[in-house]
Amino acid sequence: MSGKYLITGGAGYVGSVVAQHLLEAGHEAVVLDNLSTGVREAVPAGASFIEGDIRDAAAWLDASFDGVLHFAAFSQVGESVVKPEKYWDNNVGGTMALLGAMREAGVRRLVFSSTAATYGEPEQVPIVESAPTRPTNPYGASKLAVDHMITGEAAAHGLGAVSLRYFNVAGAYGHCGERHDPESHLIPLVLQVAQGRRDAISVYGDDYPTPDGTCVRDYIHVADLAEAHLLALTAATGGEHLICNLGNGNGFSVREVVETVRRVTGHPIPEVVAPRRGGDPAVLVASAAAAHEKLGWKPSRSDLAGIVADAWEFAQRQQQSKQ
């Protein structure tokens, strides 16, 4: 059955891909974004666009909406360590206002972008949802606070909610991909080196307790992630707050990612070892068993070279459109 959904942060990377998937599935998509890190051109054709802040969501939310997909947030681990107040204000303060607006309008279905950063340094990998949550940076702490807020809202006021804890999102889908400015994520940065826009990639730390000394992450294709959001909308039912990890269950080190980019693009990628970045856990790899069991989700684009190839195609198209 088709529905009408508000997509906060739908001018950003993940939100724009999910908006595109919702439209393709026959839903109506209304994007609310203040363009703080997103761009207007990322909003898919066919979606309505409101330039505004989630703190003012009450101005646009009404009972005609079947649910909210909430992506709007600041999400840079390193920045959150030096400017924690920015993260509490937007991620926690903004979501509190959004939940209030949903309550007032009688909108009872929410899918929230949570993160692997809620766990911190794991005791065991792959990480399951019952693992201890001890975030090592304010970004992860702000997202964990929101998860707790949603649990309370579901229990007290009958909200149906799913928090999706993404691991490292990568790749592109159609005209939607990663175009942050400045960019902070590993894969698009390495691709910028391949394009000649940067001289080298800085490897943040090579003395971690991992096989090659660099951090290990679980890279998940953004289109696989989008499919999980559609399944989560169905699973978000009154009074329950479900939390599911989304990842492939495979870990790749920073050096393995750089090597994969070399193979996919055919460009040599010079690397320089730089100091560790504050707040980075050594290893983050997901168990997605709960998403499989409770949402019926299974990623189908788990090959790292394929993920990098899609991101490369998008980056090349972006570069050409600017020339």
Ligand SMILES: NC(=O)c1ccc[n+]([C@@H]2O[C@H](COP(=O)([O-])OP(=O)(O)OC[C@H]3O[C@@H](n4cnc5c(N)ncnc54)[C@H](O)[C@@H]3O)[C@@H](O)[C@H]2O)c1
């Ligand atoms: N990209 C990842 O690897 C990753 C991993 C885990 C979780 N997440 C989460 O997924 C979500 C989307 O991430 P992304 O990579 O697409 O980020 P993004 O920065 O591309 O998108 C976020 C969007 O939210 C908008 N926004 C921010 N604050 C707002 C506000 N107060 N009101 C309205 N709009 C606002 C921005 O303009 C932007 O368009 C975030 O919540 C992030 O924490 C991302």
Ligand SMILES: O=c1ccn([C@@H]2O[C@H](COP(=O)(O)OP(=O)(O)O[C@H]3O[C@H](CO)[C@H](O)[C@H](O)[C@H]3O)[C@@H](O)[C@H]2O)c(=O)[nH]1
């Ligand atoms: O120039 C760079 C950029 C990154 N890295 C390293 O590459 C790895 C991946 O870094 P990203 O910045 O691409 O991603 P993060 O793991 O820091 O964070 C991402 O995934 C997290 C969950 O795993 C959070 O959800 C967060 O929102 C999202 O940005 C990290 O070890 C980082 O130190 C480098 O070595 N050099």
